[in-house]
Amino acid sequence: MIVGIDFGTTNTLVAYVDSSLRTQIIVNERGSRITPTVVYFKNEKQVVVGELAKSQALIKPDRTILRVKRVMGTSRTYTIFDQTFTPSEIASFVFRKCKKFASEYLGKEVEKAVVTVPAYFDDNQRQAVVLAAKLAGLEVVKLLNEPTAAALAYEPEDQHEKMILVLDFGGGTFDITLMRQQKGLYEVLATGGSTNLGGFDFDEVLTRWILETMRNEKSIDLSKDPIALQQIYTHAEQAKIDLSSVLETSIVIPYIALSPEYGPVHVNVVLSRERFENLTRSLLLRAQQLIDDVLTQANVRSEDVNIVIFSGGISRMPAFRELVSRMFPNSQKLGGINPDEVVAVGAAKMAAMLEGRLNSIELKDVLPHSLGILDDNGQFVPIIERGTIYPTTSTRIFTNTEDDQDHVVIKVLQKHDEELVELGDFKFSSGRLWKKGEANIAVSFSITHDGTLTVTAEDINSGEAQDVTIHGQFAQMRVPTPDPRRMEQLWGIEVL
Incomplete structure (x- = not known):
């Protein structure tokens, strides 16, 4: 199974x-x-x-x-x-x-x-x-x-075409996918989000607020005590969860430390949902911008979205749901x-x-990152751009840069934001020596439905070809x- x-x-x-x-x-x-x-x-x-x-x-x-x-x-x-x-x-x-x-x-x-x-x-x-x-x-x-x-x-309720936006706001990441669904076909149009925005970041904001409150009220810095700090993180996470269903919660941690001035130190603070939302407003605005980026990438208007699907614990947060309702007032919200x-x-x-x-x-998925090769100057040259739906094939023509050159090295890379990730490389050899700029080498990237990438280099003049297969985008x-x-x-x- x-x-x-x-x-x-x-x-x-x-x-x-x-x-x-x-x-x-x-x-x-x-x-x-x-x-x-x-x-x-x-x-x-x-x-x-x-x-x-x-x-x-x-x-x-x-x-x-x-x-x-x-x-x-x-x-x-x-x-x-x-x-x-x-x-x-x-x-x-x-x-x-x-x-x-x-x-x-x-x-x-x-x-x-x-x-x-x-x-x-x-x-x-x-x-x-x-x-x-x-x-x-x-x-x-x-x-x-x-x-x-x-x-x-x-399960789709009918077979009519729908534009679906999935907002997966979990503990560590915010993942956004816009897709078109019709008759059993799910076609991803755009993806976006951040691997550094999630529930933990909301916990971090609350933790900093509690630490600052204790510094102001008790003149004690608990950030240097790893055990105390972990207790605060744990209670901050619980407070975040509680505020999805209540308007106010108390954060109580008895005997968290010992102060020369106050003796035993206890954390006992009241946190309202309104204050929590104000403290984390910048995180919500960042989430809104990421959603807008995905719509822009796909050239889709908010009113074109028929269904919004909520996933991940942060998607329960009332302020996040209100934000989504303002952005997509006419869409059906699924969170059952x-x-x-x-x-x-x-x-x-x-x-x-x-x-x-x-x-x-x-x-039918889309590439979350661009795929390409390095040119002779060490610059990334995209062959298939981010956001392209696959299966797909794309080709670009390159030449050699030196006299008496009989091979080129094809370095296959993925561009993640501004970082280049090497996926593999291979040496394309010719049966003859090229003069500078003489070779016409067609480099083709082909991606199958399961994400398998095949890179082919062909000398157009001689018909010689070599390829390498990278099994799966993943x-x-x-x-x-x-x-x-x-x-x-x-x-x-x-x-x-």
Whole structure:
């Protein structure tokens, strides 16, 4: 059986489609439908994942890792008990936990999964997620963009063409996808958002406000105390959640510190929804700008949007929903499925489609980042621009820059914002020596429906051609095979 896994910044969920073709969230060993994406190192040979790990963040923050999804695909490392771990290795413990409780729940070994990722993740970030699953013994049969998964979770009521905007505002990322849906075809028109805007940023604002309040009222700086700081983060997150349903909440943390002047220090502040919204107004304005950017990219007016789908915990925030209602007053708002679960539901449906148990839909996606090559001056030359719908093919003509040149090196890159990510390269050799500017080399990029990129270089004058295939926009086939010794070391650590 293939399950769907929503690997989130804050929480991770697993879902599947049962024999009656109903989508079910798989509960963990504690009976919870969500598992916090938190890893705590109990000792050198045991890690705890989930709710118990999250509680340890208060007293042992140096051994507790939160929000690892935000650093996937980066050079960040964690050193604990004199062992160094990459983000993929830390995330692998989360996937192992999911694999374990899903297998126990289903009564069969889970070996394959559809895993969701932000649409705005670049190639390195996607590779890192696939590697994490691979280190956990899971085969990723498909990486599915989170907003697309959210759209799949809702069954279309009719076959008429609709313009759908998915706003996936989670713990660590804000993911926006605009798509056209008709008769089982989902055509993505534009994607956008930020991998550095999410619920954690709202927690950060509240935490700073509490720290400033304590400095003003008690003349004490709690930011230097890691245990106190983690307590404040935890209570700030809860206050944010509470204010989605109440107009006012109290943040009470007794005996958080000891002051020479005041003795025992307690946090006891009242926070209104209005103040919270004022404190986080800049974050909401940033979210609004990102939504506008996606509409502009697709050349679509707000009144053309028929349906808005809410996903992610921050989408519950009344101020965010009011903002969206002002931007899209005539659109239907869909939030009936739990926003925390909607991505996992869509992933499970895609898994069942791949198994042939649900009717397949056709997905046409767009490139979130431009693809191209480096020219002789080291400048990026786009071959397929960001926002292009695939399958597609594009060709540009290049020449050589030196006399007596018999080869060129084709370096394939992806442009993520202003950063260039190398996807691969190959050497195109000729059977003869070119004079400077003599060669006419056609470089073609072809992307299939599943994101497989083939790069072809052809000497137009001689007809000689060579190509290289990069399997999947998400580079699933390029994920390196883990070192067996490292695998043995990781699996020597028990996941609780």
